[in-house]
Amino acid sequence: MKIVFYSVREDENELIDAYAQKYEIDLVKTKEPLTLETVSLCQGAQAVSIMTTKVDEAIVCELKKHGVQYISTRTIGFDHIDLDACKKYGMHAGNVSYTYSSVAEYTVMMILMSLRNMKLILERFSSQDFSLEHIRGRELKDLTVGVIGTGKIGQEVIRLLSGFNCKIVAYDLYPNENVKKYAEYVDLDTLYEQANIITLHAPALEQTYHMLNKEALQKMKKDVIIVNTARGRLIDTIALIEAIEEGRIGYAALDVVENEHHLYYKDLKNKILDNRELLILKSFPNVMLTPHTAFFTHQAVSDMVEYSITNAIKTIEGQENPWQLV
Template sequence: MKVSFFSVRDDEIDYIHQYAKKYDIEIDIHRDALTLDNVDLCQGSQAISIMTTKTDEAIIKKLSDYQVVYISTRTIGFDHIDLMACEKYGIHVGNVSYSLASVAEYTVMMILMALRNMKLIVERFASQDFSLNRIRGKELTHLTVGIIGTGKIGQEVIRYLSGFSCHIIAYDRYPQESLKDDVEYVDLETLWKRSDVISLHAPSMESTYHMINKDSIQKMKDGVVIINTARGSLIDTDDLIVGIENQKIGYAALDVVENESHLYYQEYKNEVINHHQLAILRSFPNVLLTPHTAFFTHQAVSDMVEYSIISAKATYEHQENPWLIL
């Protein structure tokens, strides 16, 4: 079989060649994202592998015309793919999993950096300001951390946090029985009220859209710390900005933001960036921003490429596919 890869970064190329050889498939590698203008590059391929670019019905119809039977996204999230159109045209869809440690370790790092005001410390040190003004931190061991979403990554974050002896509470629509000795499951209202730190690990869905908003922020503790390594759509960014400006929110550490897909993973040095909310967030001394890099480790990238190939081949050969969504 043949798989066409799109949105390929330099760091993925060696892995693509390595696993194509291992699993005996043909490949086409394209650095550009899949669009309606270049979808003809998929002709002759039975599957495609994409990243987070929008894949709408117009593209999916063309894929069907070219007899593509499988779309694999090299991400956990798949909300950028029109699943209804895929079902309409008979195209299967799958995501991937990858090293849980990548995002979980990054989350804990962001929690600690937020609690110790690390952005301000680093920026001051660079300008040889070694004063202590406004950089006194908090100790995680004395705080309550609220985890929203106890799927695989949320569970790994809980496992790491347990070593800090902090109190952990959690919310999930489907509580994990295996965690009930390690965390206290509570409803969302209770989590908002009791958490010193809130860490988001929920998927992007209609029910989670803007779950952090002016109403939920109002219920939180004064000075609450908000961590997001999940999806930007979980937070109403305008309401977050207001919460920071009125000092209700003490710190925000965000690896993801709303409307980032056109922006992150590109270089815009000395250019005007078309993202007003990001410009405001960057200006705050108590907001730590990173460009959706929590996943970005050697192991995770290797997993994403390998599992994309395995899942495409499994579906094409009518074998069990653990990443199959549709």
Template sequence: MRILAYSHRRDETQYFEEFSKKYNVEVVSCNEEPSLETAPLAKGFDCISIITTNINSELVGKFHELGVKFISTRTIGYDHIDLKKAKELGVRVGNVTYSPNSVADYTIMLILMAVRKVKLIMERSNVQDFSLRGIQGKELPNLTIGVVGTGKIGRTVIKHLSGFGCKILAHDIYENDEMKSNAKYVDLDNLFKDSDIITLHMPATDDNYHIINKKAIKLMKDGVFIINTARGSLINTNDLIHGIESKKIGGAALDVIEQESNIYYSDLKGETLKNRNLAILKSFPNVIITPHAAFYTDQAVSDMIENSIKSCILFSENKENPWEIDI
């Protein structure tokens, strides 16, 4: 079989070569993102592999017209694909799974950086200001951490955090019995009320849209820290900014943000950011911004490519596919 892989990066090359040989498939890679202009490259391919580029209804329709039957995104999230249009046209969609340690490790790094005010410390050090004023931090054993979402990544965060001696609260519509030895499941309002740090590990769905909003922030402790390595749409960015400016929120560490598409993964030095809220957040000394990089480890990239290829093979062989999205 043949797979067209859009948005090929140099760091993916060795894995595409390795796994195409392992599974005896032909992978044709192109550096271009999927778009109406580049869609004709997919003619003759049943399966395409993409990353986070927005695949809107028009583009889904174009791929269907060209004969594409399966879209595999090399990401866990799939909110960038118009699933409604895909279902209407019978185009099937799959995501991938990858090492949960990648995002979990990064999340804990951001938690520590936020509560120890590392951004301010590093900015001062860069201009040889080595004073201690304003950089006193907090210790995790004295804090309660609320983990919202206990899927694979959320569970890994809880396991890793259990070694720090902090109290851990958890919330998920599906409770995991294994986690109950390290975390206490509570309803969402109580998690907001009782947590010093709140970290998000949920998919982007209609039900989860802006789960962090003005009402939720009002419930939270004064000085709460908010960490997001999941999806930008989980947080109402305007409400977050207001919470930081009013000092209700003590700090934030965000690897994702609303309207990040066409900004992250691009070199925009010398350009005006086309995202006013991102520019505002970057200006705050107590907000850490990173460019949707939590996933980015050698193991995760290997997993993403291998599982995308395996997903396409399972689709083509009409076999049960654990990565296919039920739409």
């Protein structure tokens, strides 16, 4: 079996080689993303492994012509793959799982850093400004956290937060009994009204697109903290910017933003960035941005590489693959 790995980072190289040997697959690796120009590398391959590159109908069609049967994204999110096109051309596609602690711990870190105005403290310290103006923080134990989405990551966030003795309210279309040990399920409007901190862990679906829009933001407490380590498209960025400028948002900690896929994971210093909203957010003292790195731990990367291979093998060999999407 042959798999072509696209968008290979330096930190993945050894892991890809090791797991290719373990599972006895033929391997092609490239730093380049999967595009119409690079699809020719797939000749003779049964599967491709990608990151967050857009895979549209034209690419799916070309993959099919080259004999590819399975598209594996080394991510939990899969909104960058045109699943309708995959169905049309009889192409299988799937995502992966990885240690949930990576994103959950990062989320809690962002919550704590937001509460203590850590961006401003660090920026001041680097210029030897040791004053206390505008950096007085809040304590988590006195606040209510609203968790939107109680899948595996949301559940782990809630479990970790329970140790801080804060009140936790949660929203999900499918309530989980384990969550009820630590949190109270409420409807979205109630969550918006009660929560001092709102953290997003919902999938990127048509139904969740811009779920935090102007109307939702207006229902939230003044000085609410918004944390997003899920997907950028969950938040209407223009509406968020307006709410920050109007002084209604206390802090925003965003590991993901809309239209990030062509920017993040690249060295773009001294370049003009093609994302005006990102630049506006970057300018606010009460917005902390990180480049989609919540997942990025040793264990998570190892899981992503291994499961990308094993999931492709399962589908192609006709075995049950719980991560197969199409």
